[in-house]
Amino acid sequence: MDWDDLRVFLAVARDESLSGAGRRLALDPATVGRRVARLEQGAGARLFLKSPQGYSLTEEGAKLVPHAEAAEAALMGAAEALTGGAGAGLSGQIRLGAPDGCANYILPQVIRAICDDNPALEVQIVALPRVFNLSRREADMAIGVSRPAAGRLTVQKLTDYRLHLAAHPDYLASAPVLGNLADLRAHRVVGYIADMIFDKELDYLTGLGANAPAMASNSVSVQLNLLRAGAGVGVAHDFALPFAPELVKVLPGALSLTRAFWLIRHEGDAHSARLARFANLLADGIRREVHRLESLTSGVFGPQDA
Numbered sequence: 001m002d003w004d005d006l007r008v009f010l011a012v013a014r015d016e017s018l019s020g021a022g023r024r025l026a027l028d029p030a031t032v033g034r035r036v037a038r039l040e041q042g043a044g045a046r047l048f049l050k051s052p053q054g055y056s057l058t059e060e061g062a063k064l065v066p067h068a069e070a071a072e073a074a075l076m077g078a079a080e081a082l083t084g085g086a087g088a089g090l091s092g093q094i095r096l097g098a099p100d101g102c103a104n105y106i107l108p109q110v111i112r113a114i115c116d117d118n119p120a121l122e123v124q125i126v127a128l129p130r131v132f133n134l135s136r137r138e139a140d141m142a143i144g145v146s147r148p149a150a151g152r153l154t155v156q157k158l159t160d161y162r163l164h165l166a167a168h169p170d171y172l173a174s175a176p177v178l179g180n181l182a183d184l185r186a187h188r189v190v191g192y193i194a195d196m197i198f199d200k201e202l203d204y205l206t207g208l209g210a211n212a213p214a215m216a217s218n219s220v221s222v223q224l225n226l227l228r229a230g231a232g233v234g235v236a237h238d239f240a241l242p243f244a245p246e247l248v249k250v251l252p253g254a255l256s257l258t259r260a261f262w263l264i265r266h267e268g269d270a271h272s273a274r275l276a277r278f279a280n281l282l283a284d285g286i287r288r289e290v291h292r293l294e295s296l297t298s299g300v301f302g303p304q305d306a
Contacts, residue, residue: 155265
């Protein structure tokens, strides 16, 4: 089989459309369609089913995917071997997906340090409040808030992180007394939009007896800015609080949550020395940065907790 046709096959499998694959490969959709037809003719099998929703893999097409990805990985490995060994700096483009809290408050410092040491490296941070689909190559690797239960993926735990209730002192001064979790019923709550919580690990408020959020967002950054504006009380990441020094922790002895970040990679990238080196630098940097930021918030308590 011709690698160029396999490359087109993978793009269509990942984007599930000729136009999406064309954008990925800088080809017009008609050319993509001809390449797919040529591959199907050579393979003697139908690889895709076309429907109003797009192109879906047939059983034969699904069988071809791991072999095409193995060829892709082999070519990437050959390119890496020619552009430098383990002692050379990282280069090229790497796209990293991450939830917006991590992307806004942790990754800028970590990625800057990595790129300072590897000036030929280009890193793209895709911050989206949802789970990334690595099989469709939305990113080269992704950070998640839970360990995936399925998929051809490699997963490593990066670090734990902590969350507490937080609010602006002006809000606390004008609101009812907040002496225990039961008092949350009398308070205006900031949180996630319930039907847009994309991972159960982000469902912080269930079971607390608090009101449904009066002000909500699917973005951690927007929630933090609502708290900074004195909108109410909500759950905030400890690593984000140094970026909002006017906020204070509330009832830290009654509610302290621990979650984890996971680095998720496509199984087919296991033999990429370049991605492995970047992943190691990323993991070390995230662990250090979370520890540094959280250490800055250890004594930031509200007036009712002092």
